[in-house]
Amino acid sequence: MSYKKVFIGVGHGGSDPGAAGNGLTEKTVNLVVAKALRDELERHDVAVRMSRETDEDDTIQQEVAECNAYAPDLAVEVHTNAGGGSGFEVYIYPGGQIARTLAEHIETEVKAIGQSSRGIKTSTTFMWVRSTIAPAVLCEGFFVDGPDHTKFNTLEKQYALGRAYAKGVLKTLGIEFKELKEEEQNEMKRYRTVEELPEGLRSEIQALVDCGALKGVGAGGLDITEDMARCMIVAKRYTDIALAEQA
Numbered sequence: 001m002s003y004k005k006v007f008i009g010v011g012h013g014g015s016d017p018g019a020a021g022n023g024l025t026e027k028t029v030n031l032v033v034a035k036a037l038r039d040e041l042e043r044h045d046v047a048v049r050m051s052r053e054t055d056e057d058d059t060i061q062q063e064v065a066e067c068n069a070y071a072p073d074l075a076v077e078v079h080t081n082a083g084g085g086s087g088f089e090v091y092i093y094p095g096g097q098i099a100r101t102l103a104e105h106i107e108t109e110v111k112a113i114g115q116s117s118r119g120i121k122t123s124t125t126f127m128w129v130r131s132t133i134a135p136a137v138l139c140e141g142f143f144v145d146g147p148d149h150t151k152f153n154t155l156e157k158q159y160a161l162g163r164a165y166a167k168g169v170l171k172t173l174g175i176e177f178k179e180l181k182e183e184e185q186n187e188m189k190r191y192r193t194v195e196e197l198p199e200g201l202r203s204e205i206q207a208l209v210d211c212g213a214l215k216g217v218g219a220g221g222l223d224i225t226e227d228m229a230r231c232m233i234v235a236k237r238y239t240d241i242a243l244a245e246q247a
């Protein structure tokens with residue numbers, strides 16, 4: 001079996017926050033949505049590379065170069081809109097048939113979670129759709145400064161958007177979407193913030209964050225499973241014991 005490959009461009013990052021409104025910052029929303037997209041694709045045995053996995057500078061030129069070097073089957077760029085308006089929209093380069101099919105499949109899934117669509121649009125100027133070799137789409141999920149921001153103003157709602165993108169990608173790749181059983185959902189669930197973790201794990205994970213041992217924190221940045229958190233806590237306790245014995 002040969003694995004399908006998908007490249008995810010995560011719009012903005014680091015010194016470039018992108019759009020902002022209603023307490024939402026685009027670079028952060030993009031990362032949360034992109035990670036949910038990645039997780040669903042990996043769960044279906046799709047190989048994924050992301051242009052960034054933390055809050056760091058990530059120019060569009062770098063993204064395109066990385067994407068072309070990776071040579072994926074499909075490429076998705078994740079953005080969030082601003083400037084007055086509401087609804088999802090997706091851009092493709094004119095004439096790209098596979099990209100259009102991908103855009104249609106993603107749009108269908110985004111509508112299925114209750115988001116309106118402004119449609120599939122073409123652009124000859126967006127570097128992402130112009131310069132990527134693989135069939136590529138650029139998604140603008142919602143407007144941070146529009147009335148539809150309330151549909152996506154929590155991490156859970158942003159994950160749902162990422163999962164909708166994933167369903168559209170999987171359909172385009174000819175991979176059947178499999179729902180997770182509840183116990184599998186808990187096992188695979190990735191926690192993006194300390195506050196999201198089960199209560200009994202929070203204080204020790206917070207201590208690892210506070211001392212700098214665990215980085216990448218911030219909305220969407222923690223990105224660990226419950227099992228990973230438990231392993232980290234055991235390692236922390238072992239270190240604490242070892243240090244106490246030395247003292």
Ligand SMILES: [Zn+2]
Nearest residue numbers: 011018079080
């Ligand atoms: Zn953007």
